[in-house]
Every structure is written in structure tokens, then in C-alpha cells.
Amino acid sequence: MRIDIITLFPEMCESVMSESIIGRARKKGLIEIECHQLRDYAFDKHKRVDDTTYGGGMGMLMMAEPIALCFEDICSKLEDRPHFIYMSPKGKTLTQQRLRELSQMKQLCILCGHYEGVDQRLIDSFIDEEISIGDYVLTGGELPALVLADSVSRLVPGVLSDEVCFSEESHYDGLLEYPQYTKPSVWRGMEVPEVLLSGHHANIEKWRKEQALDETRKKRPDLLEKTKTDENG
Ligand code: 58G
DSSP states (O other): OEEEEEESOHHHHHHHTTSHHHHHHHHTTSOEEEEEEGGGGOOSTTOOOEEEOTTOOSSEEEOHHHHHHHHHHHHHTSSSOOEEEEEEEEEEEOOHHHHHHHTTOSEEEEEOOOTTOBOHHHHHHHOSEEEESSSSOOSOSHHHHHHHHHHHHTTSTTSSOHHHHHHHTSTTTTSOOOOOOOSOSEETTEEOOHHHHSOOHHHHHHHHHHHHHHHHHHHOHHHHHHHHHHHTO
């Protein structure tokens, strides 16, 4: 998978995407991530990429042309046009299901907005999909873009270890994770549930499924409703 990020802060995006699991996956060539400085596509001498809004009101908007030029430059170096995503509180909320679909795509391009957003004509003519990471507003689209790039990258085959990968496809899909424990078996007087030390795999499996259901019932009953609907088609 290849991800291009259009941003006013390429160093910020580059540094986040160079650490840990994503950094390793890039070094291995499993994913390609490139961050582009939008300001390089400004055409006036002050390198401006924003201007005032028509109709009045406070605040500035990102102009359409620098974004169009940047996207077209990215496209000119690729065989196929990437799926062009704008991170926006107006978008559809990102879900693990949508991430699974996006992870099948060869190329994504993510636009990070600033100020009060982007000229609507750029959105109408270039953007394939607006995505939100939740119902709140941030000063820039970089953090949402990084959330998307991270969460979609970990679904690319080989990025996660086989062990972690397995939990992705476990039959507890759609439920919250069961409680987990590591060493020591007694910590500050608190013991690990006995069944986990028993070595009885069938009992452990049964306990985990029950715990996952309990946890979901208690903390996110809305997820159980969704799972039911999904199972019923
Ligand atoms: C209102 C305010 C509309 C994504 C700001 C558009 C981006 C939250 C999310 C904007 C974002 C999210 C300018 C700054 C988009 C632009 C950007 N905030 N919930 N802020 O995914």
C-alpha cells in the first residue's frame, strides 16, 4: 500500500510515521508513505495557501488551486489515481469495517485541512471521500490523517506480527477485548484468574468469550446491537 499525505506540516507527519511498527513496516517496504508540503504548490511570492471566505464571516479557507496542483503532481508519478480522502468533522466516522475496505486499496492520498477548512469546489471536484475520526474539531487534519494512516497500515499483511494479527480475525470480532494479564501471577495481592493458569485451552476460550461479552454488555451495549444486525445481514 502507498499513502501520500498533503499537509502544511510534513515533518510532523514524517516523524510520527517513522517510529515503532509503522516505521519498521516502511523500512521493510511493506508500506510506502510520503508527506508533501502543500506550500510548495503556492503560486504567489508569499507562498500563501489560504484566503478570506466569500460571503464574509471570520477566518480563512484553504484555496483550491495549490491542493489541486499538489494532487496532480502526486498522480503524475503514479500509475493509478489514488483514492483521495479529506479528513473533516463533516465526514463519515471511521470504523474498523471501513478500515478493512480501505486496506484493500493500492493507493490512498490524504488531505489535511487547516484554518476553517477547504474551498468547497476542491472537495466537489477532487475528493472521493470525507472521513472523520469522531465528533470533535481539531486545529488541523494532521492528527486525523495520522490516525487513518496508522490504523489502515496495521491491516496490511506483514505489518503486524502473526500473533497480534490473529486477534484481528478472532471470533470475538465486534466485541470488546477480554481482560488480559502478564507476569507476575500475583501483583500487589491481586491474582490472575485461575482458569488462565490452568492450561485448559477449551476452558480458557470459554472464559474469554464470556468476558468479552460481559465487557461489551457493560461498556458498549451499542456494539452488541450492531453485531446482531451484521449477523442478520
Ligand atoms: C470545521 C473546522 C470544518 C478532522 C475545521 C473543517 C479535521 C476534526 C476532524 C475544519 C479537523 C475529525 C480545518 C481543521 C479540518 C478543517 C481540520 N477536525 N473529527 N480539523 O476527523
